[in-house]
Amino acid sequence: MKDTKIAEPTVERLVQYHRLLEQLAAEGQKVVSSREMGEMLSFKASQVRKDLSYFGEIGKRGVGYHVDRLFKHIGGILASPRLWSIGLAGVGKLGEALLGYQAFRNEKFQIKALFDVDPSKIGTHIQGTPCYSIEDAPRVLREEGIDVVIITVPTGAAQSVADRVVSAGTVKGILNFSPVTLSVPDSVLLYSVDISIELEKLLFYLKHRER
Amino acid sequence: MKDTKIAEPTVERLVQYHRLLEQLAAEGQKVVSSREMGEMLSFKASQVRKDLSYFGEIGKRGVGYHVDRLFKHIGGILASPRLWSIGLAGVGKLGEALLGYQAFRNEKFQIKALFDVDPSKIGTHIQGTPCYSIEDAPRVLREEGIDVVIITVPTGAAQSVADRVVSAGTVKGILNFSPVTLSVPDSVLLYSVDISIELEKLLFYLKHRER
DNA sequence: GTGTGTGAAGTGGTTCACAGCG
DNA sequence: CGCTGTGAACCACTTCACACAC
Numbered sequence: 001m002k003d004t005k006i007a008e009p010t011v012e013r014l015v016q017y018h019r020l021l022e023q024l025a026a027e028g029q030k031v032v033s034s035r036e037m038g039e040m041l042s043f044k045a046s047q048v049r050k051d052l053s054y055f056g057e058i059g060k061r062g063v064g065y066h067v068d069r070l071f072k073h074i075g076g077i078l079a080s081p082r083l084w085s086i087g088l089a090g091v092g093k094l095g096e097a098l099l100g101y102q103a104f105r106n107e108k109f110q111i112k113a114l115f116d117v118d119p120s121k122i123g124t125h126i127q128g129t130p131c132y133s134i135e136d137a138p139r140v141l142r143e144e145g146i147d148v149v150i151i152t153v154p155t156g157a158a159q160s161v162a163d164r165v166v167s168a169g170t171v172k173g174i175l176n177f178s179p180v181t182l183s184v185p186d187s188v189l190l191y192s193v194d195i196s197i198e199l200e201k202l203l204f205y206l207k208h209r210e211r
Numbered sequence: 212m213k214d215t216k217i218a219e220p221t222v223e224r225l226v227q228y229h230r231l232l233e234q235l236a237a238e239g240q241k242v243v244s245s246r247e248m249g250e251m252l253s254f255k256a257s258q259v260r261k262d263l264s265y266f267g268e269i270g271k272r273g274v275g276y277h278v279d280r281l282f283k284h285i286g287g288i289l290a291s292p293r294l295w296s297i298g299l300a301g302v303g304k305l306g307e308a309l310l311g312y313q314a315f316r317n318e319k320f321q322i323k324a325l326f327d328v329d330p331s332k333i334g335t336h337i338q339g340t341p342c343y344s345i346e347d348a349p350r351v352l353r354e355e356g357i358d359v360v361i362i363t364v365p366t367g368a369a370q371s372v373a374d375r376v377v378s379a380g381t382v383k384g385i386l387n388f389s390p391v392t393l394s395v396p397d398s399v400l401l402y403s404v405d406i407s408i409e410l411e412k413l414l415f416y417l418k419h420r421e422r
Numbered sequence: 423g424t425g426t427g428t429g430a431a432g433t434g435g436t437t438c439a440c441a442g443c444g
Numbered sequence: 445c446g447c448t449g450t451g452a453a454c455c456a457c458t459t460c461a462c463a464c465a466c
Contacts, residue, residue, distance in 0.1 A: 006419075007457065008412065015411045019390065033425060041392050045425090046459055053427050061426045061465040078411065080418045093308035100304060102366055103390045103407035108414060148413065155313060173417045175410055179230065179314045181252050189420065191413045193406060196314035199386055200226045200289065201219065202359065202402045203319060206384045207291045208217075209400065218435065244447065256447090257437055264449050272443045272448045 010051050014074055016041050017051070019103075021071035033064035084109035087146040087171075089134060089161050090153030091116045091126055094177060094195075098150060099127045112144045115161075134161060141168035148173040155180050221262050225285055227252050228262070230314075232282035244275035295320035298357040298382075300345060300372050301364030302327045302337055305388060305406075309361060310338045323355045326372075345372060352379035359384040366391050 020040060024032060034048040041048075052058055052065070058073055059065040086109050088095055098104060099111065114131040116122060122133045132140050141149070149165045151158055151174060158178035165171050166184055173189040176182050179197075184190050231251060235243060245259040252259075263269055263276070269284055270276040299306055302325050309315060310322065325342040327333060333344045343351050352360070360376045362369055362385060369389035376382050377395055384400040387393050390408075395401050 009457070011412050011415050012408055015408050016392075035425080044459065046461095047457095049426060050428080050458080057427065059426050062424045063466065064425065078415055080414055084414055084417075093304055093311060097304035097308050098406065101407065103405075104410070109410075148417070150410070172420075173413050175413050181227075189413060189417055191409050193404070193409045194314075195309065195404060195406075196312065197223055197226050198402050198404045199315070199320075199359075199361070201222050202384050202386050202400060203291055203295055204222050204289055206295075206359070206400055209383075220435070246447085255437065257439090258435095260448060261436080261450080268449070270448050273446045274444070275447065 006054060010054065011078075013041070013043065013047070013051050014078060017048070018071065018074045018078060021067055021074065024067050025071055029067050031064045032067050032070075034059070036064075078108075080108055083107075084148055085112045085144060085146045086110065087113045087115065087137075087141060087144070087149045087165075088129075089115040089137065089149055089151050089165065090157075091118075091121055091131060092152060092154075095150075095152040096127070098152065099129065109148070112146055113140050115140075117157075134164065137161075137164050138168040141165065142170050145170060147171060148175065150175045150177070151182075152177045154178070158182060217265060221265065222289075224252075224254065224258070224262050225289060228259070229282065229285045229289060232278055232285065235278050236282055240278055242275045243278050243281075245270070247275075289319075291319055294318075295359055296323045296355060296357045297321065298324045298326065298348070298352060298355070298360040298376075299340075300326040300348065300360055300362050300376065301368075302329075302332055302342060303363060303365075306361075306363040307337070309363065310340065320359070323357055324351050326351075328368075345375065348372075348375050349379040352376065353381050356381060358382060359386065361386045361388070362393075363388045365389070369393060 017037060020037060035045040038045040038048045055073065055077055058070060088098065088111055091114050111129050114126055114129050115134040115137050116131055117134050121131045124131055147170060149171055151161055153161050155178045158176065158180050159182055162174060162176070162182045162184055165174065166188055171188060174182070174184060176190065176192040177195065179194050182190060228248060231248060246256040249256040249259045266284065266288055269281060297320050299309065299322055306325070322340050325337055325340050326345040326348050327342055328345055332342045335342055358381060360382055362372055364372050366389045369387065369391050370393055373385060373387070373393045373395055376385065377399055382399060385393070385395060387401065387403040388406065390405050393401060
């Protein structure tokens with residue numbers, strides 16, 4: 001178990017190994033090799049082994065990895081010591097999609113509060129979660145002890161929402177789905193997912209494949 | 212203009228430059244430097260210059276880049292020689308979110324057909340686009356000459372939908388939003404966006420920041 | 423023999439630093 | 445003098461290749 005900083009691409013793959021192992025365990029598979037995992041996720045076997053080796057010797061030489069054991073092991077690496085409290089700002093289609101998203105059903109975190117500007121949503125529960133005015137975000141975020149906020153508001157509103165969220169003082173991370181570069185203080189960890197960029201990349205490489 | 216393969220991260224940034232320039236042009240800014248662009252998008256100025264240099268000398272030394280000219284220039288690199296026809300399979304919340312997505316309003320492509328299994332959706336128009344049974348996908352894809360399909364169906368259905376889409380024979384690219392690894396023939400270009408992985412990464416690095 | 427763990431080599435992308443042009 | 449364009453240096457991630465454990 002080294003204390004080296006783990007690279008982002010590695011973390012990304014760890015999440016995928018974890019999911020795959022969950023599935024394999026459900027199917028009753030007991031043991032899996034790096035080659036098998038690699039084939040199923042389209043990675044090289046050596047990549048899989050290197051990723052897993054960062055956390056100590058967990059496989060058995062000549063045999064492979066014990067599915068259940070490896071699942072728990074990676075779970076321990078990814079899992080947080082505690083349950084994260086999450087808020088979601090912008091209950092449009094994308095926000096609701098995330099709320100109902102399978103892979104978001106997770107023991108690691110819980111969506112505690114929603115925020116929107118639409119009066120017909122404020123004060124109601126959506127998919128079981130209470131929705132507040134975005135004006136009240138700083139107060140609610142503090143009261144609920146929310147440490148991560150997902151932003152799914154329209155582009156133009158994203159920065160002002162981010163500012164308000166940061167002003168609560170409790171928020172440690174923001175996951176932004178708007179196609180803008182947000183500016184937040186260094187104390188807040190910011191990740192962005194730009195849904196449309198992947199489509200543009202796909203089209204770009206398709207174009208360049210064509211001739 | 213070199214014919215070197217352009218790296219994926221570069222394409223990703225080009226899309227962002229393009230968007231930024233559109234905005235700057237709208238605000239009436241005439242000239243922009245690599246340093247300014249870098250600051251606005253959180254890239255190093257040298258990165259911006261290197262990216263732009265792949266396509267010939269487009270800036271003016273001592274001055275910067277002419278906003279409008281650079282916008283058109285990048286547009287020409289990213290733009291397709293033709294309008295792509297796009298299909299979308301799975302008109303759930305995520306699918307609808309994409310349909311209504313600002314950044315998806317684009318002259319490069321057009322969403323021509325939707326596919327779903329829900330009888331209450333099949334035969335109707337959703338946000339102006341006709342919805343067909345997923346059973347009919349191969350026929351409709353051929354008739355409409357659709358070359359790219361976006362998959363936003365639940366995880367369990369993703370592979371079978373992909374297979375059906377590929378069987379149409381017209382589809383050259385698939386953009387997958389399900390958190391599974393799809394297998395498609397080499398002739399089809401596959402990109403995947405995994406919305407939940409970014410959240411897991413954020414939480415992972417938050418955890419490791421905490422102590 | 424089989425499959426892991428890992429140093430070493432390789433590849434790909436980013437950043438530097440400075441020459442060169444406006 | 446300012447800011448671009450770009451080879452060279454640097455850094456990060458991936459892949460190889462093989463010793464070693466089962």
